[in-house]
Amino acid sequence: MKKNWFLLSLLFSICLFSCIDEEVNEDWSTNGMRPVYSNADWRVISDSEPQNIRELGKIYYKDGFIFVNERGQGIHIIDNNDPLTPTPVRFINIIGNYDISIKGNYLYADNVSDMVVLDISNINDIKMVNRVEDIYPATQQQFPQNYNGFFECVDPSKGTVIYWTNDILKNPKCQI
Amino acid sequence: MKKWYIALHLLALAILLGISSCADDIGFRSSETAAADGGTGIAGSYARFLTIGDYLYIVDIDGIQTFSLSDPSLPVKIDDQTIGEQIESIFHHNGNLFIGSGSGLFIYQIQSDGIPTKKSEYSYDFPVLPCDPVVANDTYAYVTLHTRNDSSPCGLFATINELRIFNITDIENPELLVTYPMFNPKGVGLDGTTLFVCDDEDGLKIFDAADPFNLIQLQHFTDIQAFDVIPLGDLALVVAPDNVYQIDYSDLADIKELSRIPILP
Numbered sequence: 001m002k003k004n005w006f007l008l009s010l011l012f013s014i015c016l017f018s019c020i021d022e023e024v025n026e027d028w029s030t031n032g033m034r035p036v037y038s039n040a041d042w043r044v045i046s047d048s049e050p051q052n053i054r055e056l057g058k059i060y061y062k063d064g065f066i067f068v069n070e071r072g073q074g075i076h077i078i079d080n081n082d083p084l085t086p087t088p089v090r091f092i093n094i095i096g097n098y099d100i101s102i103k104g105n106y107l108y109a110d111n112v113s114d115m116v117v118l119d120i121s122n123i124n125d126i127k128m129v130n131r132v133e134d135i136y137p138a139t140q141q142q143f144p145q146n147y148n149g150f151f152e153c154v155d156p157s158k159g160t161v162i163y164w165t166n167d168i169l170k171n172p173k174c175q176i
Numbered sequence: 177m178k179k180w181y182i183a184l185h186l187l188a189l190a191i192l193l194g195i196s197s198c199a200d201d202i203g204f205r206s207s208e209t210a211a212a213d214g215g216t217g218i219a220g221s222y223a224r225f226l227t228i229g230d231y232l233y234i235v236d237i238d239g240i241q242t243f244s245l246s247d248p249s250l251p252v253k254i255d256d257q258t259i260g261e262q263i264e265s266i267f268h269h270n271g272n273l274f275i276g277s278g279s280g281l282f283i284y285q286i287q288s289d290g291i292p293t294k295k296s297e298y299s300y301d302f303p304v305l306p307c308d309p310v311v312a313n314d315t316y317a318y319v320t321l322h323t324r325n326d327s328s329p330c331g332l333f334a335t336i337n338e339l340r341i342f343n344i345t346d347i348e349n350p351e352l353l354v355t356y357p358m359f360n361p362k363g364v365g366l367d368g369t370t371l372f373v374c375d376d377e378d379g380l381k382i383f384d385a386a387d388p389f390n391l392i393q394l395q396h397f398t399d400i401q402a403f404d405v406i407p408l409g410d411l412a413l414v415v416a417p418d419n420v421y422q423i424d425y426s427d428l429a430d431i432k433e434l435s436r437i438p439i440l441p
Contacts, residue, residue: 052438052439053420053437053438053439054439054440056403056415056417058220058222059219059404059406059413060217060218060223061219061406061408061413062217062218066413066437067217068420068437078420080422083411083422083424085435086422086435088437098224099234101217101219101223101226101232102216103216103232103245103248105248106249108225108232109225110234117249117250129249130249130250130251132251132253135241135253137236139237
């Protein structure tokens with residue numbers, strides 16, 4: 001275990017070190033992670049008409065409904081009472097969302113560094129009833145989670161990082 | 177002396193009652209999920225949020241938080257503890273939490289106050305850092321380890337792609353029983369003795385796992401680039417980059433695709 005910690009702290013030191021601007025003599029490219037930003041107020045939760053699934057995340061099932069996470073963006077609600085014809089019914093916009101769980105009529109979801117509680121008793125009228133602040137450190141805003149390699153340094157002036165995507169990076173200056 | 181004796185018995189009884197009522201709340205089998213009981217739903221094997229009875233468990237990068245849901249509209253944090261590095265997933269079976277991480281398999285037991293206590297840790301040979309969801313029943317835990325995908329954090333230092341089966345009869349001493357080579361295994365699901373392995377480019381594999389030493393492949397969907405799975409009793413939801421597939425496994429001799437929800441690029 002101690003060894004692990006040592007190595008991890010070493011990795012982080014390397015990250016910090018490599019985040020410092022260096023002179024790059026010639027352009028080069030590599031695979032890595034790029035932050036995708038949103039300028040919307042990440043604390044605003046809203047629902048809308050069903051949308052296409054594009055960035056598939058995790059799924060959750062309860063009482064005939066499938067909840068499909070759109071990575072970093074929210075939750076598709078799909079009526080699966082007839083599994084032959086699954087029907088999208090609603091999309092909930094939640095910036096920085098990856099995980100959900102449900103108890104009774106309440107849905108718990110991460111929203112960047114907070115957790116929000118939604119009342120889903122009426123699928124067509126979903127309401128936020130509570131917010132628990134700072135359940136996570138907002139490290140997602142600094143570097144991609146559970147990842148080792150190059151990434152594009154975060155520029156907070158571009159907005160909130162809603163998710164990280166795999167891309168070809170030109171002259172990446174950050175690495176973990 | 178006598179008072180102590182009675183007190184001890186009362187305490188033991190209270191603990192037993194606590195455990196059994198806890199188990200009632202959370203003794204959740206996938207085949208019962210269709211029942212609309214106002215309870216909790218069911219997540220895939222990559223879940224990091226888990227509601228069990230009156231508690232919500234959240235794993236983050238290095239630890240686990242417990243929230244009380246006595247008032248389900250207002251979660252209250254009651255515990256926060258460090259587990260280890262690169263925590264990736266949490267699975268629940270019969271009062272035990274199985275936590276997958278890049279450094280090993282952790283087993284925690286939920287106490288009567290809802291707070292998990294560490295029972296064991298099975299560390300992988302460092303340095304591997306694989307990614308590894310886990311599912312379990314009373315006897316066995318099934319862990320997938322994969323390191324193939326270049327864009328993932330997995331396999332920083334070594335390559336390992338396999339299914340590992342542990343004997344967890346004694347949760348304080350999980351014992352590695354057998355290892356099966358896989359291509360790039362990700363999510364894993366279990367319904368009774370039916371085991372689902374999402375082996376990415378090598379497809380969705382469904383096994384009869386009654387004998388851990390002799391897995392029998394029941395079906396292999398080579399075209400489904402499976403990432404994660406939720407077995408629901410007769411129906412399995414399978415996540416892949418192009419679709420959410422629904423697989424009918426009510427007849428294990430004739431497992432077939434039922435429908436799909438498309439994902440647009």
